[in-house]
Amino acid sequence: MSNTKISIENLYKIFGKNPQSVLPMVQEGMPKQELLEEHGHVLGLKDINIDIPDRAVTVIMGLSGSGKSTLIRHINRLIEPTAGRMIVDGDDVLSMTKKELINFRRYKLSMVFQKFGLHVHRTVAGNVAYGLTMQGMSLKKAKAQSHKWLERVGLAGFEGHFPSQLSGGMQQRVGLARALATDADILLMDEAFSALDPLIRTDMQDVLLDLQTELHKTIVFITHDLDEALRIGDKIAVLRDGAVIQQGDPQDIIMHPADDYIFDFVKDINRGRVLQVKTIMDVGVAVDGPDIPAEVVLEEALQIAAGSATRAANVVNRDNQVVGSINLDQIVAGLARPADGAEKESMYR
Numbered sequence: 001m002s003n004t005k006i007s008i009e010n011l012y013k014i015f016g017k018n019p020q021s022v023l024p025m026v027q028e029g030m031p032k033q034e035l036l037e038e039h040g041h042v043l044g045l046k047d048i049n050i051d052i053p054d055r056a057v058t059v060i061m062g063l064s065g066s067g068k069s070t071l072i073r074h075i076n077r078l079i080e081p082t083a084g085r086m087i088v089d090g091d092d093v094l095s096m097t098k099k100e101l102i103n104f105r106r107y108k109l110s111m112v113f114q115k116f117g118l119h120v121h122r123t124v125a126g127n128v129a130y131g132l133t134m135q136g137m138s139l140k141k142a143k144a145q146s147h148k149w150l151e152r153v154g155l156a157g158f159e160g161h162f163p164s165q166l167s168g169g170m171q172q173r174v175g176l177a178r179a180l181a182t183d184a185d186i187l188l189m190d191e192a193f194s195a196l197d198p199l200i201r202t203d204m205q206d207v208l209l210d211l212q213t214e215l216h217k218t219i220v221f222i223t224h225d226l227d228e229a230l231r232i233g234d235k236i237a238v239l240r241d242g243a244v245i246q247q248g249d250p251q252d253i254i255m256h257p258a259d260d261y262i263f264d265f266v267k268d269i270n271r272g273r274v275l276q277v278k279t280i281m282d283v284g285v286a287v288d289g290p291d292i293p294a295e296v297v298l299e300e301a302l303q304i305a306a307g308s309a310t311r312a313a314n315v316v317n318r319d320n321q322v323v324g325s326i327n328l329d330q331i332v333a334g335l336a337r338p339a340d341g342a343e344k345e346s347m348y349r
Helices: 019-026 032-039 067-073 100-107 126-134 139-152 168-181 196-216 224-233 250-255 259-267 298-306 328-335 342-349
Strands: 004-015 042-053 056-062 083-088 107-113 184-188 218-223 234-241 243-248 291-293 312-316 322-327
Touching: 004 019, 004 067, 004 218, 019 032, 019 042, 019 312, 032 042, 042 056, 042 218, 042 234, 042 312, 056 067, 056 224, 067 083, 067 184, 083 126, 100 107, 107 168, 126 168, 126 184, 139 168, 168 196, 196 224, 218 224, 224 250, 234 250, 234 259, 234 312, 243 250, 243 259, 250 259, 291 342, 298 312, 298 322, 312 342
Parallel strands: 056 218, 056 234, 107 184, 184 218, 291 312
Antiparallel strands: 004 042, 004 083, 234 243, 312 322
C-alpha cells in the first residue's frame, strides 16, 4: 500500500449543547443510547483512527447513522470535531487559519456529492469550470479546460446544456468532471453513486476506476453498499454507531470478518466475483498447469482450473513469477457461502 496521505487520529464528534462536558464519559465507554437518554447529546464519531493511503481508493462504509458522512466532512473541515486530529500531507487541518483552509479546499481537495450539487443556472461547461474560476482562472480559459474533462467522462458535446436537461447519471458525470478539473490530489465522494439506478451506478464505477488507473488520486469514497465497496476499494473501513469496527484489505475483510456485524455484511456477496486466487492459494507451491494472475477472481479461475489436466494452476504475480498454486477443490470451497452457525466463528480474528 502507498504512503499515508490522510491520517485521522483519535477523532470524536458529539452533537449537543455542550459536547466537551460529556466527552470524558464517551472516552470512558458510555454507549450512544445512554449518552442520548441521560445527557441529551448525540454521538457522531468515537475514537476514529484511520490512515488513508496516497494514490488509492479508501472506502468508508456502514449503514445509515453509522457516522460515515460525518467523518468525510471532517477531512475538509465542514464539521468541527469535538476532539482529535486530521492530518493531510503532514498539516493539521484543524489548526489551519481561515485563509489556509480556503486555499486547502480550493487546491488540495475536491468533493462529489450524492445529490450532484450542480448549479442549475450554469451550463455544463460552467459547472465544470466553477472550481477553476475559484482558483483565479479566467472563465473563458476555465471553460476551455472543462472540455477536456467532459470528454474524459463521456459528455463531449453537452457543454452548452443545463443540468435539468441531463439524466441523473449524466449529472453525476458533470459532478465528477468538476471535481477532477481542479487537479486536486484528494477526491472526496459522499455516496456519490447511491442516487443512481443500478446499471448507471455500475457504469459510473467503471468510469471512476478507469480514471483512477490513469490519475492515481487519493479517493475517499463513502457508501452503504458492500458490493460497491469491494469493487472499487483498495482499503475498506466499516463503521457502526460512530466507531470503526474493522478496516483493511477487502479480501481480508471477506475472509476474516471481525464480528457478527461484519459477517452479516459479507455472507451474501457473490464470492466468485470478488475473492481473488491469491487469497486462498497455497503459497510457494508450484504445480503442473496453466498460470493465473494473482488478482484473478475465483469465477474466472474456476474455468481455467477445470480445463486443466491436473485440475490446478500456478498463481503468478505481476512480474510473471510463480507465488503459489490453486486447485479446483480450493476454488469450489472458496465459492461456498460461509455457514451461519458456530462454524463461522473460525472466520473471526
